[in-house]
Amino acid sequence: PDVPILATPPTIELTGILFRDSLKIMNSPEREADIPLYNEIQVERVLENFVPIQFNESRTIDDFTITPYQAGHILGAAMFHIATHEGNVLISGDYSIGSQRTVGTAHKPSLSVDLLISEATYGERLHEERFAAETRFIEQVKDIFTREGKILVPSFAIGRAQEILLILKKALRDGRLPPIPVYVDGMVKSVCNVYSSYENYVTKALVHEIRSNRHPFWNELIKPVETASRRNEILQGGPCLIVASSGMLNGGASMFYATRLLNDERNAVLLTGYQDEESPGSALLNLTSTHVEAKNITLCGEEYAVKASVHTFGLSAHADRMEMAGFIDSLRPKTVLLVHGSNDARESLKKSLRCKDSINGFDGLVMERTFGVKNEVDTYDSLELPQESDLERIRAILGPPASLPVKGSRIADMWFGTRVKPQDIEKLICRLIDLGLVRRDDEKCNLLWILTPSESKNFPDEAKNAQRVKTENFKGKILEYCMKMNLAPPVTEWRIDGGFHCAKMILIIGGSQYQSNTQKAAERSVAEQLAAEELLAFCNSRDSSEIGDAIYVSEKDAEILKSANPKGKLLEYCTKNNLQLPQFQFRVLHTDWCCRTSLEKDLQQVISKWYQSKSKTTAQQAAAEEILNRFKNEYKCKDVKPGFVTDNLNCSPEISDNETRLSSTESNLTGKTDSSQNEKDSRLTLNVLKQRGYIVDFGYSAAEQEGPSHAPVFTVKAWVKLPDDSLIESSMEEGKTKKQAERNAARAVVELISNL
Structure with missing residues (x-):
């Protein structure tokens, strides 16, 4: 009752599930007449005797050294290699050649095999692809x-x-x-x-x-x-x-x-x-x-x-005849004992094997073989294998995680400094797996995938930092910054340093070059994110120093500005007074837009404060409103309510003597009047914008007429071509005459331009 049972950890957990399920079946009402084979206490005692052992981990018990290998059949399934002074035995259990979706292929032992006890379930069949x-x-x-x-x-x-x-x-x-x-x-x-x-x-x-x-x-x-x-x-x-x-x-x-x-x-x-x-x-x-x-x-x-x-459907987790024959022959055993399969299956597989001493097993069979006494038992202890203190050196040999696996033989050549035997390569591979640095390929067990910090448990700080930068996505943020600022995307320079990717990110702003320090990480994407984080922090610091204390526009004030449209009124004001159009300067601070406006009048440069908002248009409107209030002695914005820019500038919205002169211009942009002056002002605005290069061209669609001849209704659409070759079109606007329809369409397209 106290005999230890060696099994892989998943096998131990699955065995517990199977035992408890069988108890439930044996104690079900349908089995009331049957005597249960065992009870719950006996099951728990058996489970307590299980001793976990990992794949490729050797345990010595008396004169026997036992090593499990991945069998590829189901989760945790293992072949057991037993090394003794009188010969080596491999008990295959069920195994599968070729990766499944859940588990990888069977791994061939690196130690020699004298007697192989192999399954033969599908010894007479070939599986469907x-x-x-x-x-x-x-x-x-x-x-x-x-x-x-x-x-x-x-x-x-x-x-x-x-x-x-x-x-x-x-x-x-x-x-x-x-x-x-x-x-x-x-x-x-x-x-x-x-x-x-x-x-x-x-x-x-x-x-x-x-x-x-x-x-x-x-x-x-x-x-x-x-x-x-x-x-x-x-x-x-x-x-x-x-x-x-x-x-x-x-x-x-x-x-x-x-x-x-x-x-x-x-x-x-x-x-x-x-x-x-x-x-x-x-x-x-x-x-x-x-x-x-x-x-x-x-x-x-x-x-x-x-x-x-x-x-x-042929979705078996067993090897077929050809796969078993190939696997068995590759081990070069001296004797093969075939079990677990029908007699026909065992006989068919036996005929396919190169080994001359192949036996069709059956109940009650007694066999004896002598393989020669060995002075030493095959173990993994004769080589200087990597230790935990060698992690940095072995990471440098492996290099950073890549999109392709690396050959185990190549790693062994570099670690040992010379060519070694296949069994020594296998020993090194097993040690690297134990250290949590690599995992075998699902198809070819001699190929190794280098683990990232998040896949390995050895580098928790690196894994935590990798998760942080991936979540924040600094690369995406720096690309968004460049897009908003109309900058070329940053360029990343790469190199490899031992087990790390090294990234340096370079950005050109206004003809000047800015770059991050070289950032190192095991994952290429993480190194790039770290470089982007540093470069983005510099850009934010640079813009923050230039902007200073920007005035933040609240959502309530944004609605007021949207309704008042001070930018449109400022453009109309400049056109009416034959002034250069205002210049809008933008910066991006974290995820917000910042804007200030400058306007030249009477040889003086008037510059607004910086305004900050989630919306580019809102920040622009706020800056434009301040300039309008600077000229309050000439122009009164009747639609701008006190409490935002007026409060920030400590000025009041008093009505000036010049308000009457400019009222027609204001009405043109707000669409509140229908005078001939409005038609002239809207066309004049488009002409001035074209002359100064803000638009390339403008025009109107052919007028369409509806209604009776004594009361016709004309519809017209205005269009504007911008310097980037994009087109802006107004909605279809109506008028009692063609000119009136064109006037309304011009007013509509001017409003669209002012909201850009």
Whole structure:
């Protein structure tokens, strides 16, 4: 009872789920007459004896050195290599060659193998190409959903169900499937929750799903079934897909759904895994090959009519005959013992092997082999491998994380300073994985991906800083600054320094060059963000020093300015008095616009204060209003209410003697009169703007006439071409005459220009 049980951490957690599920089944009312094989106390005692061991971690017990390797079958599945003085044994368990969506491919041990005990589940078959099988699966789902049927996918709770969910999730995301509801039921639910805790045991793509979403398998369309009443709601609802355990229909939620879905020809059952010849799933498969019209199957002791269609797909987590033969031959074992498969499968695989001493195992077999006594047991202790104190040196050798993996042999050459044996390369790779610096490629275990600080647990400060700058997005902010200030985007200079990308960002402002200090980070994007942060801080400091204490325009004052339109009135005032048009100077302070206005009159330069607002137009209007108030003895802005610029300038909006002379100009921009002077002023404004280069050209569309001949209505549209070749058009304006319509259109387009 106290014997230690070595297993990987995810295997230990999954075993607990399986034990407790079996207890629930053994104690169910349907099994009342059966004596349970074990009880809860016994289960807890067994679980207490588990000892966690990581992939590639060696443990020595007496004269045995035990090392687990990734098997690629399901989460945490391991091959165990046992090294002794009398020979080395590798027990493969179930394994898969080629990456799945959840776990990577099996890893070949670096230590020699004398006796290999290998599975032979698919020793007589070749699998369908994985991509083709997935494509066929998706097309079948789409076809059944189109005919408004329900789809049941019985799945093994560990591995297969998660593969199916990721296939569906990607197809839904890519638009290859319509938005079909997917429900997950049975033990599959609790198993799905385990994957998030074991990033080092899953594929790089699944790590991304874990970190990018609240749950790696659930989303708005894929949801777990939480209650028994929810099952009935699903069955009474519309078309959907149900992923449920068990995979062979010999119990669990999948049997519940099968008894209710098989009698409808619109529905379908999609089988994606191995079916034991005595299982209901196998019986269902056999029915599809018969030509009997009335097809029936026995489930839970009752007979059910089978009208639903049944389809199979090769999404196995086992290696096929060719993959197993290649893997076994690459290990060059002296003896191979084939187990776990039918006799035909074992015999077929045996004939495919290069090893002459291949044995078809069976119950009760006793075998004895002598491989020669070894003076030393193969271990990982004979080389000087990297330690935690070597992190900076090994980071310099690895270089920064890149978009391509690096060969383990290349890293070994640099670390050891010479060519080494394959087993020594493997030892170094395992050590680098233990240090949290790399992870193996999902397809080729000799290729390594260098981990970023956020993927490794060794550099928490770097990871925290990386998350900060990515969230703030300083690069986006500096690009926005350049766009607002009409500047060319900054240029980034790059170099690599050991394990870091180095970035220096350069920006040209007014002919002067400004640059950040060189910023270093393991991730290229983070180094660029850090450089952008420093450059943006300099720009804000520079503009803040020039601007000083800007007057902030509140939302209430912004509405007043929008209604009064002081910029338009200032432009009209300058045109009427034959003055140079005002100059508007802009700066960007953090995310706000700042503006000040200057105007030359009587050889004197009048300059406003700086005004700050979220809106460029609002800041511009506020600066224009101040200039108008400076000339209050000549012009009165009747539409500008006291309390904003008048308060800031400590002046009052008194009416001047010249107000009458300029009233027609003001009325022209506000659209409150309809005099001939308005028509002249609007045309004059456009002419002056063209002469001074603020616009390239202007004109009017051909007048359209409506209504009776004695009371016609003319409609005209005015247009203006700006220096950047863009066009501004007014709305269609009406008038009793063509001239009146053109006048109204000119007034409208002047208002549009004044709001730019």
